[in-house]
Amino acid sequence: MDIWEANSRANQIAPHTCSKDGLFRCTGEECKSNGLCDKNGCGDNPYRHRGAKDFYGLGLKVDTSKPFTVVTQFPAKDGVLQAIVRKYVQNGVVIENAATNITMDQAYCSAQGGAEMYSKLGGHKGMGDALARGMVLAMSIWWDEGGFMKWLDSGEAGPCNATEGNPKVIPTIEKAPVVKFSQIKWGEIGSTFAEKNHTMYRWRA
Structure with missing residues (x-):
């Protein structure tokens, strides 16, 4: 689960699925693009996938020259992951993701070119199952x-x-x-951040 791939100019979230449950080590052909795990993932980059070229970056709606909070939510129904939701909080204001009419659900991933293996190897259901089993947060440059x-x-x-x-x-x-990461929290949806104001932006792709 690539929950935050980013720099000051762009960002992406990209879940990846595997056809094999739990922790395992691949060998040979299993490690390749048509192997046990999805390499491309299903991506959501505001610039690329939502047409929001003035949303995230230096001096933009989410101003990366200043501290901000990244919120990622995983709403489920009957134990099945329904969507992946991204929000930001800056200066006490909650900023909804760009193009709020676009939902990163299974239909979104099924329609995305290059994400075929994600859906084939389990899609949102498989990703949700993996999250439910538990994951360890790792950060790298x-x-x-x-x-x-x-x-x-x-x-x-x-x-x-x-x-x-x-x-x-x-x-x-x-x-x-x-880069500095701090105040990392995990909890029920809506419990990990507070808001003073709520801002929603809309774009035409």
């Missing part, structure tokens, strides 16, 4: 010397050019890149 993170923030995915994510270029622009 992606220093992409091969693809320069273009899949995340360049072309259709974001405003960056083809070389901004080159690890050799980054220090010439940002001498001391840093």
Whole structure:
């Protein structure tokens, strides 16, 4: 469950499913793109999938030059995951995800090109089952010397050019890149954050 793939210019959430339950180690063909686990996932990037090019970034609706809270919700019905919901909280204001008429449900993932394996290997039901079994939160910094993170923030995915994510270029622009994670919470839907105001934005893709 890639719950937060992001930098200051773009972000994505991407669940991935496997056809085998629990913790296991793949070998050989099992590890490849047509193996036991879905490599692409079902992505939701506000810039790419919701047409919201002025929503997330430096000085935008979700202003990444300032601290903000990322909220991810997993509503279920009769134990089956129905959707994955993303919200943000900044300066006490809850900001709904861009294009609120788009729901990241199974229909969304079934219609998304490149997410066929996600649906084939279990889709939202499989993802929900995996979440229910329990997961460990792990964080890492992606220093992409091969693809320069273009899949995340360049072309259709974001405003960056083809070389901004080159690890050799980054220090010439940002001498001391840093990210801080804090106040990580888990709980029932709506219990992990407080709001002073509620803001909803709409876009035309």
